[in-house]
Amino acid sequence: MKVLKDILYKVSLTSTIGDMGVEVSEINFDSRLVKSGSVFVAIRGTQSDGHDYIDIALEKGASAIVCERMPDQIKENITYVQVVDSSQSLGIMAANYYENPSEKLKLVAVTGTNGKTTTVTLLYQLFIELGYQVGLLSTVENKIHEKVIPATHTTPDSLKIQELLHQMVLEGCTHCFMEASSHAIVQRRTAGLHFAGALFTNISHDHLDYHGSFDEYIKAKKLLFDGLSKEAFALVNADDKRGTVMLQNCKATHQTFGLKFPADFKGKILSNTIEGLELEINNKQIWFRMIGQFNAYNLLGVFATAILLGEEEEEVLMQLSKVPGAQGRFDKISLFGITAIVDYAHTPDALENVLKTIQGVRTGGEQVITLVGCGGNRDRTKRPVMAKIATQHSDKVILTSDNPRNEDPMAILREMEAGVNPVDFKKTLIIEDRREAIKTAAIMAKKGDIILIAGKGHETYQEIKGVKYPFDDREVVKEILNLLNKN
Ligand SMILES: CC(=O)N[C@H]1[C@@H](OP(=O)(O)OP(=O)(O)OC[C@H]2O[C@@H](n3ccc(=O)[nH]c3=O)[C@H](O)[C@@H]2O)O[C@H](CO)[C@@H](O)[C@@H]1O[C@H](C)C(=O)N[C@@H](C)C(=O)N[C@H](CCC(=O)O)C(=O)O
Ligand SMILES: Nc1ncnc2c1ncn2[C@@H]1O[C@H](COP(=O)(O)OP(=O)(O)OP(=O)(O)O)[C@@H](O)[C@H]1O
Ligand SMILES: N[C@H](CCC[C@H](N)C(=O)O)C(=O)O
Numbered sequence: 182m183k184v185l186k187d188i189l190y191k192v193s194l195t196s197t198i199g200d201m202g203v204e205v206s207e208i209n210f211d212s213r214l215v216k217s218g219s220v221f222v223a224i225r226g227t228q229s230d231g232h233d234y235i236d237i238a239l240e241k242g243a244s245a246i247v248c249e250r251m252p253d254q255i256k257e258n259i260t261y262v263q264v265v266d267s268s269q270s271l272g273i274m275a276a277n278y279y280e281n282p283s284e285k286l287k288l289v290a291v292t293g294t295n296g297k298t299t300t301v302t303l304l305y306q307l308f309i310e311l312g313y314q315v316g317l318l319s320t321v322e323n324k325i326h327e328k329v330i331p332a333t334h335t336t337p338d339s340l341k342i343q344e345l346l347h348q349m350v351l352e353g354c355t356h357c358f359m360e361a362s363s364h365a366i367v368q369r370r371t372a373g374l375h376f377a378g379a380l381f382t383n384i385s386h387d388h389l390d391y392h393g394s395f396d397e398y399i400k401a402k403k404l405l406f407d408g409l410s411k412e413a414f415a416l417v418n419a420d421d422k423r424g425t426v427m428l429q430n431c432k433a434t435h436q437t438f439g440l441k442f443p444a445d446f447k448g449k450i451l452s453n454t455i456e457g458l459e460l461e462i463n464n465k466q467i468w469f470r471m472i473g474q475f476n477a478y479n480l481l482g483v484f485a486t487a488i489l490l491g492e493e494e495e496e497v498l499m500q501l502s503k504v505p506g507a508q509g510r511f512d513k514i515s516l517f518g519i520t521a522i523v524d525y526a527h528t529p530d531a532l533e534n535v536l537k538t539i540q541g542v543r544t545g546g547e548q549v550i551t552l553v554g555c556g557g558n559r560d561r562t563k564r565p566v567m568a569k570i571a572t573q574h575s576d577k578v579i580l581t582s583d584n585p586r587n588e589d590p591m592a593i594l595r596e597m598e599a600g601v602n603p604v605d606f607k608k609t610l611i612i613e614d615r616r617e618a619i620k621t622a623a624i625m626a627k628k629g630d631i632i633l634i635a636g637k638g639h640e641t642y643q644e645i646k647g648v649k650y651p652f653d654d655r656e657v658v659k660e661i662l663n664l665l666n667k668n
């Protein structure tokens with residue numbers, strides 16, 4: 182049990198009714214989870230308004246309510262607290278409830294359109310190699326050192342973040358690396374967190390359905406940097422023109438990394454093959470098993486973060502060359518002379534980068550067959566763009582379903598097809614069923630060819646009309662190639 186006024190420490194209050202000294206058992210922001218003695222925080226969402234569930238929360242035994250609008254009817258023996266921003270308040274309350282775990286370890290947030298999961302996973306793996314107990318909050322999974330906690334979001338809600346950080350501290354973690362999605366920043370899931378630093382990878386087209394415009398999307402990312410303290414570091418990609426935008430009015434120490442423009446951490450690609458990357462960082466040469474220019478950026482950002490966290494340069498480079506990277510990001514499966522690459526590229530920029538990387542490491546006359554779809558109930562404007570990019574950089578393209586969610590899969594595919602240039606129609610197929618599409622790609626492939634299976638990476642399901650059916654691109658392609666037993 183905790184005293185309500187202690188949980189509300191540093192929260193901007195507008196008015197209160199009732200006893201602020203009341204003891205509360207836990208914090209909830211979903212009426213369905215309220216237990217006797219909880220404090221219920223009413224949040225305005227995209228689908229409904231938490232204020233409409235205050236009565237239900239009280240029926241379930243809530244003893245205090247935190248809200249932006251006081252209800253018309255005030256009940257006896259209940260404490261009501263009116264705040265300026267419920268989502269922001271929830272983050273601060275959760276931090277107080279769990280005794281500010283983010284101040285007890287070094288927490289680094291990574292934001293940007295692409296590369297967040299790759300960067301935090303590399304940081305997690307690197308710091309384990311450096312001998313620390315480490316936490317991870319990512320799209321693929323959350324981890325308390327070795328213990329895996331399944332992830333439902335790229336960035337969990339603020340209550341969950343604080344609970345996980347609290348567990349990390351209890352289990353001796355000294356560092357935590359987390360992704361900060363733009364949705365999470367806007368919804369204040371990161372409120373109440375104390376960051377040692379934040380890293381900006383890049384920004385390009387995504388999530389315009391949610392943010393409304395590219396400017397709003399940039400502003401969302403910038404909010405993370407605006408909130409950093411002056412003791413923190415703000416590390417940005419100097420080669421992305423929005424990098425400097427992130428640093429404007431940012432109190433933290435400004436740091437940059439890049440391959441092209443002058444930067445505090447400057448790298449140079451010496452070689453880039455299907456086997457890996459050779460980079461020069463601070464006049465030292467180093468080999469990494471990851472490939473492609475975009476991974477050179479990710480590795481450079483990771484290197485810079487480690488140095489800014491006080492690690493020793495030689496040791497960081499040594500350990501970084503060993504780490505495997507994130508699941509479902511450029512996963513290579515080579516069977517019967519055919520190379521299948523499963524990659525989570527689900528934005529135009531990511532798809533273009535992956536395809537350019539594949540083109541860049543091609544050695545001969547092999548063909549590149551690309552299989553790609555776009556998720557349902559997500560940004561529609563990226564659909565024609567991704568189809569166009571796929572056809573421009575591949576010899577053959579199969580447009581297929583990603584996670585259709587509640588949309589008609591064929592309608593998504595028609596929107597994609599609209600982006601294909603008429604001259605490219607003959608190399609483009611539309612196959613709604615993803616398994617059939619993979620099978621067709623495998624049948625078309627000859628020895629030496631490369632099949633890129635884009636969009637779902639590590640995902641182990643396909644979401645269709647609210648049901649998650651088991652589906653793992655990596656397993657499906659292996660199974661099909663084995664079945665066809667190409668020789
Ligand atoms: C669009 C979006 O981000 N929605 C998130 C948001 O939900 P919401 O605003 O729609 O909530 P709502 O359903 O309107 O409900 C409003 C409030 O009423 C409460 N409520 C609701 C019903 C009820 O019976 N009782 C009750 O108390 C809810 O708990 C909530 O507090 O807040 C919820 C709680 O934190 C999130 O689970 C939910 O994520 C949904 C499931 C989602 O799909 N989010 C995706 C888009 C997302 O967040 N993606 C990013 C990654 C994007 C990237 O790739 O960069 C991520 O971080 O995962
Ligand atoms: N630095 C980068 N720049 C551009 N593309 C990248 C970069 N790093 C990875 N990618 C591409 O983007 C895809 C997604 O990478 P990753 O999962 O690391 O990004 P993310 O930012 O975590 O994505 P999400 O928004 O879904 O959480 C990869 O599979 C790869 O194709
Ligand atoms: N975090 C991203 C993941 C997209 C992955 C893709 N497979 C899809 O389902 O659209 C999102 O929620 O937009």
Ligand SMILES: [Mg+2]
Nearest residue numbers: 297298320335
């Ligand atoms: Mg991610």
